[in-house]
Amino acid sequence: MTPGNTILNRPLAAPKPAAAPAPAPATRVVIEARNVDFFYHAHQVLFGVSLEVRQNEILALIGPSGCGKSTFLRSLNRMNDLIAGARLRGSLRIDGEDIYAPGSDVIALRRRVGMVFQRSNPFPFSIEENVTFGLRANRLARRPGERVAVVERSLRAAGLWEEGKDRLKKPALALSGGQQQRLCIARALAIEPEILLMDEPASALDPIATARIEELALELKQRYTLVIVTHNLQQAARISDRTSFFLMGRVIETAPTQQMFTHPAVQETEDYITGRFG
Amino acid sequence: MTASAPPLNRKPQGLSLRRRLTDLLGWTACTVAFLVLAAAMTSILVGVARRGMGAMHWGLLTEITQGTGGGLLNAIEGTLVLAFGGLLLAVPLGVACGIYLAEFGQGKGAPTVRFLADVMVGLPSIVVGYFVYILAVEDLGWNFSVAAGSIALAIISLPYICRSSELAIRQVPQDLRNAARALGAGDNRVIFSIALPLALPAIFTGILLALAISVGETAPLLYTAGWSNYLWTGHLVREPIGYLTYAIWAFITEPFTEAHALAYAAALLVTLFVLIISVASRLALAASRRRLPHA
Ligand SMILES: Nc1ncnc2c1ncn2[C@@H]1O[C@H](COP(=O)(O)OP(=O)(O)OP(=O)(O)O)[C@@H](O)[C@H]1O
Numbered sequence: 104m105t106p107g108n109t110i111l112n113r114p115l116a117a118p119k120p121a122a123a124p125a126p127a128p129a130t131r132v133v134i135e136a137r138n139v140d141f142f143y144h145a146h147q148v149l150f151g152v153s154l155e156v157r158q159n160e161i162l163a164l165i166g167p168s169g170c171g172k173s174t175f176l177r178s179l180n181r182m183n184d185l186i187a188g189a190r191l192r193g194s195l196r197i198d199g200e201d202i203y204a205p206g207s208d209v210i211a212l213r214r215r216v217g218m219v220f221q222r223s224n225p226f227p228f229s230i231e232e233n234v235t236f237g238l239r240a241n242r243l244a245r246r247p248g249e250r251v252a253v254v255e256r257s258l259r260a261a262g263l264w265e266e267g268k269d270r271l272k273k274p275a276l277a278l279s280g281g282q283q284q285r286l287c288i289a290r291a292l293a294i295e296p297e298i299l300l301m302d303e304p305a306s307a308l309d310p311i312a313t314a315r316i317e318e319l320a321l322e323l324k325q326r327y328t329l330v331i332v333t334h335n336l337q338q339a340a341r342i343s344d345r346t347s348f349f350l351m352g353r354v355i356e357t358a359p360t361q362q363m364f365t366h367p368a369v370q371e372t373e374d375y376i377t378g379r380f381g
Numbered sequence: 382m383t384a385s386a387p388p389l390n391r392k393p394q395g396l397s398l399r400r401r402l403t404d405l406l407g408w409t410a411c412t413v414a415f416l417v418l419a420a421a422m423t424s425i426l427v428g429v430a431r432r433g434m435g436a437m438h439w440g441l442l443t444e445i446t447q448g449t450g451g452g453l454l455n456a457i458e459g460t461l462v463l464a465f466g467g468l469l470l471a472v473p474l475g476v477a478c479g480i481y482l483a484e485f486g487q488g489k490g491a492p493t494v495r496f497l498a499d500v501m502v503g504l505p506s507i508v509v510g511y512f513v514y515i516l517a518v519e520d521l522g523w524n525f526s527v528a529a530g531s532i533a534l535a536i537i538s539l540p541y542i543c544r545s546s547e548l549a550i551r552q553v554p555q556d557l558r559n560a561a562r563a564l565g566a567g568d569n570r571v572i573f574s575i576a577l578p579l580a581l582p583a584i585f586t587g588i589l590l591a592l593a594i595s596v597g598e599t600a601p602l603l604y605t606a607g608w609s610n611y612l613w614t615g616h617l618v619r620e621p622i623g624y625l626t627y628a629i630w631a632f633i634t635e636p637f638t639e640a641h642a643l644a645y646a647a648a649l650l651v652t653l654f655v656l657i658i659s660v661a662s663r664l665a666l667a668a669s670r671r672r673l674p675h676a
Pocket residue numbers: 143148166167168169170171172173174175186
């Protein structure tokens with residue numbers, strides 16, 4: 104007898120008490136931006152951006168091209184520090200800690216806040232070396248067997264294990280575009296970040312590869328907190344819990360995704376999601 | 382003159398006579414220039430090959446020079462020793478400068494390093510020879526020696542290695558550096574695990590070209606390495622050493638056919654060395670193209 108899926112084994116009615124103790128909504132705020140202004144030299148591109156990202160949710164950032172979504176995303180792991188003349192004002196806290204405080208550790212921050220780029224950018228090394236790069240850079244999992252385990256765990260988490268397990272030593276660039284992007288996700292997961300930032304992670308992929316990335320995002324939010332920039336409103340609607348609408352460097356509205364796409368509170372949001380501009 | 386713009390796809394016969402003439406003139410000038418150059422190159426190569434082949438025999442590779450006859454073993458050995466000695470000095474310094482320029486190119490020292498490299502490229506090689514002569518051969522009392530000759534060749538090849546390394550490292554895509562940074566890699570990790578390994582084939586190409594230049598140099602060695610009919614005994618200073626370009630330079634002016642044969646054989650050997658190095662550098666470059674993604 105195999106217990107499990109047969110209809111006979113299933114309880115007739117779900118044991119649902121009258122007042123279902125709904126799983127406590129994850130409300131812990133992981134990222135908190137308060138009045139963030141951002142400048143490239145004298146050119147201001149973010150104006151008083153305030154928003155929160157909660158644990159284990161997917162927050163989608165939408166808005167027309169050039170409105171500052173990527174800039175905001177990059178300020179969350181301080182990748183903007185690498186751009187000459189970039190300057191941030193305001194407060195950005197992750198787990199309550201001001202990540203721009205003088206003396207705060209950028210490397211440690213980037214270990215906690217992983218990033219997946221728009222154009223997949225695997226290193227031209229082997230699949231395995233891609234996954235272990237972050238471990239080596241951060242001197243993690245240094246015992247012999249450990250890295251092997253991390254490679255498997257990360258590739259599994261990124262849904263690439265079945266396709267990749269027999270070619271771990273093969274060049275990553277031989278993978279397809281969608282596989283490369285999942286490898287980039289695996290690579291980011293290997294160092295066990297808390298937060299994963301994704302800047303249009305599927306915009307260069309075909310619909311099937313895109314669907315896989317979307318499924319993956321939904322799985323990943325069980326363990327991570329995700330912030331995803333997307334130009335694809337359907338995508339935002341399909342996968343995100345809440346959505347922030349950016350317009351010309353300002354956050355116009357942040358709301359639960361269903362609500363924003365059905366009853367936007369602000370006229371500009373409605374105009375954007377109904378395609379009247381942008 | 383006329384208000385209407387000429388149609389874009391005018392047929393050739395629509396061109397004015399003046400434009401057609403200029404066109405013809407331009408093409409003719411280019412073709413003639415190319416033919417003259419190609420003819421000169423071919424005649425030199427054919428001349429060297431023909432006379433060099435005629436002068437080739439096993440003894441050249443196994444015997445040392447005796448007066449104006451004998452073999453070229455001492456010169457072959459000397460050319461290799463000096464060229465590799467030069468690289469030994471120039472590669473670490475040149476690649477280090479290249480890394481510095483590529484990765485910290487905004488720094489205060491960078492314009493100075495770049496300026497020095499450019500000046501050094503422009504320096505006539507005989508001036509480098511004379512400089513090392515004064516400094517090493519005379520002042521330090523090293524006499525004609527492997528050390529002095531290698532230093533002269535190192536000075537010649539340093540700017541090439543430096544600038545080609547800089548370019549090679551710069552050409553590693555920013556995407557990959559960003560990916561590494563986003564994974565928590567610091568400056569050193571990005572340089573030594575990403576930029577340098579990916580730039581290596583291209584850096585290697587630059588080093589090979591510097592080697593080719595070193596093998597073909599004469600002037601800086603005249604003042605620093607001297608000449609010797611004997612095999613090198615391993616002393617770095619106070620022991621002159623022979624090299625192929627000297628054999629060409631010195632023996633072609635001798636009145637003996639035996640000496641001329643040596644000179645042509647040496648010329649053929651130098652040409653072959655340079656050819657082999659060039660082919661190797663092409664292969665290295667092709668390898669680097671294959672290695673780098675979308676670049
Ligand atoms: N490295 C940079 N240097 C200077 N200005 C920049 C830089 N990156 C972005 N900008 C400017 O900042 C503004 C916001 O750009 P950003 O890339 O954040 O927009 P975006 O919302 O991500 O756009 P897209 O949807 O096209 O990706 C734009 O005006 C852009 O020109």
